[in-house]
Amino acid sequence: MSTSTPSSPPLAESLPASSQGWQKLTRLIEPIALLVPSGVWLLLLLVAPTLLILELSFIPGFRLGQSAGDYGIGNYLEIFQPIYFQVILRSVLFAIGCTVTCMLLGFPVAYWIAVMAPSRWRNLLLVAFVLPLWTSSLLRAYAWITILRPSGSLNSLLSALHLPSQEWLNQTPAVYIGMAYSFLPYMVLILYASLEKLDKRLLEAASDLGATPQQTFWKVTVPQTLPGIAAGGLLVFITSLGEFVVPELLGGASSMTISRLIYNQFLGATRNWGLGSSFSILMITGVSIAIALLLKYGDRDSALSG
């Protein structure tokens, strides 16, 4: 800060004050210059479209190719019709159901990998768990169709075992199965990151002091991993709230979710972009609240590593 840089001695000798000012300027400009590409990216592809959606949401009945009407809150009033409420409720229930299923299935797995499995296998096990994420979600949904359909592999297996066949495809159970399968890896990764930091001495101390395994789990393990549980739960909830492919392909005739509703408004027969935008804003708001909760209560380190 005090002396001039070797690269510009003449300037420093003649104009020391100005040189210092120049240095300050570079210090100011450098981070800005480095941030500009990503900043422009965010501005053009995230902030601007979101603001555009926000604006469209305040033009009742806005349709592409027709003259836009006046601003108003008509779209937001329309959202609160009972039929749409049902759709929103279904989306939320799907998301909650998926989160709970992932939690119930994911916790034992994460616990086993982090605490009980031999440590040299840990990375391999984790990779094995994340592997399904490398395939397209569309392919995974189609795979579940092949498994769950009435003449599919599940029912062939059941009939071979002389068990009654199940008709899950095109109904709610198929949606839960497909969605839980999609989001389980996220849950396991986040819980693993949290469980890995578990202080095992506390577990030993608890059993030394006479706690039953159950008590140890609920009073020692769970409180320690609560931030991880919150992070995993919220992250899965947020992602599954906007899930489109699985309910659409596996859910059958009664599976309209808010994502599909938005799609219908933009690319369906009515092409009511105004209403679609207001639904998008509603969803963005809901997800933002969930993210705020995640930042406040979640285990940030494990959420980020996940």
Place this chain on the structure above:
Amino acid sequence: MSSNQHHGFDGECDRLPLAHLAPDHLAPHLPLPRFSAARRRFLKTSAAIASGFVLSNCARNLSNVNLGSGDSPSPTSNAGVAKNPASGKLYIYTWANYTDDELIKGFQEKTGIQVVADPFDSNETMMAKMQAGGGTAYSIIYPSDYTVIDMVEAGMLTPLDHSRLQGLDTLRPKWQNPVYDRGNAHSIPAVWGTTGLIYDPQKVGKEIDGWSYIWDNRKSLTRQITLIDDVREVMGATLRTLGYSYNTTSPDQIKKAYSKLVQIKPTIASFLTTGWEDQLASGDVTVSMAYSQDAIKLIEEKPNLKYVVPKTGSSVWTDTMVIPKSAPNPDAAYAWMNYLLQPDIAAGLVQRLRTATANQAAFDLLPPETQKDDRLFPTEAMLSKCEGVAPVPARIAEVYDQYWTRLTSS
């Protein structure tokens, strides 16, 4: 209107049948010129004010139809130039399965024009892309009949110069002056067909002759039906069974159709425009509502299946060829239309792709068994009961959509 993308897995990601479902695709395409102006204003005034201002411009801009290079008549729109070979590349925006290599190669050999065909899977997707300014590369588009009306109303189409087209007089009379585009002023019929039911007669145990089969047997058909994922087709078919028009604008009649549809809700496994083929072929569902085009395609592989146009009447659709005002290469577009109007070329397409042609001269070239195939070419008696789906006013479209949302979310 028909879409046949169920086997599209070999294409790029964009061409997957469900790629359009990805939420990112919902983001509107911002017109670029407007946006660079936006950047400058961002720098001038405070970001908040500027963004509000600029974005309001964007919204207004979205409501103006993109007319591309403008309304000025094409410099080559006189008949004499038609003899000059057009050159360059021709981008066409069409349904999957409407072109094949043989067609594109033949066209290139004859004219020297290289053809690039991009598929779309619904008229609405195509309209959204064109109106948001993302389709300026295309010189030929294949909209369905009701979308032609929409596009003409939105001022998106170039009136066709009939002096540059040879073979319009060989079209079947019904398509010389179609209701959706009088005198073929903006469009030329390419492929047409009906909507009907496809089923396995052995599994059903009898011949199905109409929509009423579903209502009569709704107790035993739980989750055994797939319907087309299109509000107007499904509501229209139901309206038709009630004796109303496919294109009714009476909210009362639409409500009655909805109430009737609710009765068969338990029988509906899923709403699928594509993807039902596999489920039907394997016997997971008993009956599927389908476009004739897709049904015939499946029957080629599974001859035990049967396609029927309901006796109470159904919808008849025409997919057309149009030239958008934004077309960069209208000469090549005319060349393409003329090539497809040639009877031998059109007949070849019928043979290879099993698409129905509206060209009488091409029809005459077909072998008798194809001509007599009433799935491909329904008889006049069948057609007289059918209707084309036409656009309805926005407020009625909303009524349809609300009942549809109610139906698919109950």
